[in-house]
Amino acid sequence: MRVDYRIERPVALAASFEVEGFTVLLGASGEGKTLLLRAIAGLLPARGKPFDGLPPQRRAVGYLPQGHALFPHLNAWQNVAFALRGADRRRQAVEWLDRVGLAALAERRPAQLSGGQQQRVALARALARQPRLLLLDEPTSALDPATRDDVLAELIAEVHAAGIPALAVSHDPALAAVADRLVVMHDRRIVQAGTPAALHARPANGAVARLLGHRNVHRGRLLGKPDAQRLLWPDAKMAVPVATGLPDDTVVDWHIAPEAIELHEACAAGATDTDGLVAATVEVRQAGEHGGYVGLRCGQARLWAKSPSSHVTADDVRLRLPPLAIRCWPRD
């Protein structure tokens, strides 16, 4: 489904993109993502397709705002039944709750449900309305970190099972990673769209890379012609060799994957080629399921590097940033 909306107030915003399966609109806070959802739901004066000009009650959308907005004076099944008509409402409502695995909690009030359960009741209520489009506002924001991956997987499975296109707006890279399709918004316009894999492989610019959760995205300036180019990194007050096709003096956002950074303990730095070796201090050591990372202070800036298999004990280290591992995007 094609979404094409233009908002004038309270901020000017235009967005046009395709919603397929579970689509995530990724953008920083303050981009107007919630406004866009509210505009599509008809809760904000705006023009655009689908549903142009219809009052909210005649738009076939299932809107799940942040915090889920369950009616506190109604229990779970009554919340779902709110979207239904007719004498058979109760049975249908319990059926919808059953689909999201909550039939046993049909008599509970929203306050007696966990965040994830509330979200599923809200989803059941939105689906019961038989929408043509689901709208989800920051669906991961209220979830408990320990269970959120499972809750998220369940949410997406339910959206797929319902067969209704869903548009989730978020600034959460973890949600973006599990989308069928990803649309990235920056400076109130769409800057890139595609599958998460394609976007992770080739972010269109530094802002997209940051939103995708890439670490080590910094500003810099290129010095010299493409064949003998250096990247000046003002925050760290240093320059490293780099290989790009961009002209001299281009202001860039640049990125290097933590895995690509070579880490040397300072005392062992007897290498003959000292060019491009960066002095850094270990600020934090991060242990995780997929190996460790270290947060390194370089001047005013921070770089994250994958910990080598041998544990880094020294606090002062030297880094090598392989020129081919550095990706540069010219800034507009």
Added chain:
Amino acid sequence: MRPRLTTFAAALALLLLAAPFAGLAIATDWRHPGFAHGDGGAVAVSLGLSLVALLLIVALGTPLAWWLARHRVRGQWLIDALLLLSLLTPPLAMGLLLATMYGPYGPAGQLLERAGLLLTNSAPAFVMAQFYAALPYYVLAARAAFEGVPRELEQIALTLGHSPARSFFHVSLPLAKLGLAAAVALAWVRALGEFGVVLIVAYYPQGIPVKLWVNLQDIGLSAVYPLLWVFFLVALPLPLALGLAVRRRLA
């Protein structure tokens, strides 16, 4: 404040509140209650006409309160000032203003009288006096009640296919219920106990507050107490029950 000091202050406040009623209990001649002529009629007038006034206040005040809670317009302060003005005006002065406007020589009064509605010393005048005395209190309390309803829930009701009217009756109203109950109780107490406004525009028919005054003038204090007891008996149940319901729900 130290806990013991708080308890002492609270007990003192309660004691002060109770003092006049203790006085009433002592002063009442329990063996010979001695109702004055017309006391029964005053009770009927007060109860019946206050109920009518209360219905009017709720019917007209609720939409206004909801509108005020949900809309911001330019010159909003004028509306706020108008509500405050109605609260602020001394009851006697409000009675005089009503007489000026709706009395036999008032611009609205003359028009309405031609239409058959006499707003001086009549049942409609009595209701009008109570309406003016209690409406601003009801509107302010009801507005606060509606302001406590998250707007998002009303909007969600719309996205679920309900009309604004259904959204109001099924979401806004139930969620504002407790605050509205308090507002109704407040309006009832204000309307029933009103003396100043009623005295000017509706000396007749006599409700309890005016009859208390008349009994005092004609007979003396002993004729005030029995009617006052009856007043408490008929006036208290509604706000007390509403208040208890609110407290139970909050607990």
